[in-house]
Amino acid sequence: MINEKLPLKSKLAYGCLGGGIGLPSQIAFSVLTIFYTRTLGLSFELTGLAWLIFSFWNAINDPLFGFIEDHTKSEKYGRRIPYIRFGAPIYGIVFILCWIPLVDVNDQFALFFNLIAVLFIFDTLFTILGLINFTLPAEMALTAKERANLLLYGAGISSVSYVIAYVLPLLLLPVNGSPNAYLEFLIAMIIVGVICAIILFVSSFYLKENKYTQMEDSLPVIKGFIETFKNAPFLIYEVSNFSFTLAQTMLTTGIFFYVSSVLKLTGFLTTLPLLLVFVMIFVFFIVFNRLIRKYGVKKSYVLALFLSGTSFLLTFFIGWNFSFALIGFILIGIGFSGFMITNQAVIADIVDYDETRTGKRRETTYSGINALITKPAISVANWLFVVIIDRFGFVEQQTTQTFSAQMGLMIVFSLIPAIFLIFSSIIMLFYPLDGPEWLEQKTELIKIHNKKELDYIKYLEDKKQMEYSKI
Numbered sequence: 001m002i003n004e005k006l007p008l009k010s011k012l013a014y015g016c017l018g019g020g021i022g023l024p025s026q027i028a029f030s031v032l033t034i035f036y037t038r039t040l041g042l043s044f045e046l047t048g049l050a051w052l053i054f055s056f057w058n059a060i061n062d063p064l065f066g067f068i069e070d071h072t073k074s075e076k077y078g079r080r081i082p083y084i085r086f087g088a089p090i091y092g093i094v095f096i097l098c099w100i101p102l103v104d105v106n107d108q109f110a111l112f113f114n115l116i117a118v119l120f121i122f123d124t125l126f127t128i129l130g131l132i133n134f135t136l137p138a139e140m141a142l143t144a145k146e147r148a149n150l151l152l153y154g155a156g157i158s159s160v161s162y163v164i165a166y167v168l169p170l171l172l173l174p175v176n177g178s179p180n181a182y183l184e185f186l187i188a189m190i191i192v193g194v195i196c197a198i199i200l201f202v203s204s205f206y207l208k209e210n211k212y213t214q215m216e217d218s219l220p221v222i223k224g225f226i227e228t229f230k231n232a233p234f235l236i237y238e239v240s241n242f243s244f245t246l247a248q249t250m251l252t253t254g255i256f257f258y259v260s261s262v263l264k265l266t267g268f269l270t271t272l273p274l275l276l277v278f279v280m281i282f283v284f285f286i287v288f289n290r291l292i293r294k295y296g297v298k299k300s301y302v303l304a305l306f307l308s309g310t311s312f313l314l315t316f317f318i319g320w321n322f323s324f325a326l327i328g329f330i331l332i333g334i335g336f337s338g339f340m341i342t343n344q345a346v347i348a349d350i351v352d353y354d355e356t357r358t359g360k361r362r363e364t365t366y367s368g369i370n371a372l373i374t375k376p377a378i379s380v381a382n383w384l385f386v387v388i389i390d391r392f393g394f395v396e397q398q399t400t401q402t403f404s405a406q407m408g409l410m411i412v413f414s415l416i417p418a419i420f421l422i423f424s425s426i427i428m429l430f431y432p433l434d435g436p437e438w439l440e441q442k443t444e445l446i447k448i449h450n451k452k453e454l455d456y457i458k459y460l461e462d463k464k465q466m467e468y469s470k471i
Helices: 008-039 044-070 080-096 106-139 144-172 179-203 209-217 222-228 232-261 267-283 285-295 299-319 322-358 363-374 376-389 403-430 437-471
Strands: none
Touching: 008 044, 008 080, 008 106, 008 144, 008 179, 008 232, 008 376, 044 106, 044 222, 044 232, 044 363, 044 376, 044 437, 080 106, 080 179, 080 267, 080 376, 106 144, 106 322, 106 363, 144 179, 144 285, 144 322, 209 322, 222 232, 222 322, 222 363, 222 403, 232 267, 232 299, 232 322, 232 363, 232 376, 232 403, 267 285, 285 322, 299 322, 299 403, 322 403, 363 376
């Protein structure tokens, strides 16, 4: 393979991009359910209904903005940078507004519509930025080695944001109705929104993108949509990714209920299980980075999914006790470490494969269609979560739950995710982009990109020469 090396500042900027986008989104999508039910008092039925209604917009906005971003042409800023640079402050403001209901909180229907509005507006901004973050590795690097190295930076910095995203709500989330507790939580969310907006704005000056793609004619929307669904590796990945997204959402939503109602932890101890997960994620980044270099993206990805699934299954049986639960969280952390460093490498290979078929770079188109298929899993998971725990007798605003309610939590928190994760790993066994033949195709693709880069430089030089000649 051709040697490829990204500058350190670009790798750090990409990591900061992921952290700046991920911290607000992780907090919002993980905490909004419990914030609206346990803090503001919205019923489980209306909360679940809001997530289902939101799923329709969630399915539409991603492919819409994916096509728009791939068709963006700006010689000054590029296709991706303007969305990050100018969207950063808006993203921070909208995140802050997630925690300030603009209606009478005692009115259930008004609160219900406020939640829908929050989900619609925040997710739109998250989509615009997240599509770019998800597929930028496909544009910044082409070799598996350099992509893995780039994603190591991204996952390392993002993991810090994930820790903050879970620790802050566990420590500050106001569930007892205390005005002081709500004020402290709101101040923390304002600080998060402002800092993340600044990080995104600054990182936009150091990111690398292939500006030569602006010389290419983009595929028409309908044809682009059809060509995306003719990509067999992409369809296999989507079945797997839908299953993973559903499982991950149940984990992130259920963790706040689990630590308080099953493990019955309070104070700092509520943060320990997730801290352990993220420590293991961080420690095993290097391990999975080496596995990718030795065995390739596909095998490392399948291993990460299968290990995550079996870890959740083990947690269902031993996770009733705090000491044994820690074992499950250690293994979950190892599995998630592999997923975080391989998932975007998989979609990057899929974009590369698409270029060999269509001759076009369509990163955010694929990211948008990916979200069209998988993001409804977030809404389905949140709806399924509240429905199951409600049917098993979980009582809002009640500290001590019955064994039946605890069983419902364990089913939705660990057993169902285990089933979906193991299924996800099995599906990916049929993923074809692996082996010597695929590496040979990638080598040729790098040569094509180098030629396109030279053609773009010549285009700029000719344009500048023409401008000088007019003076």
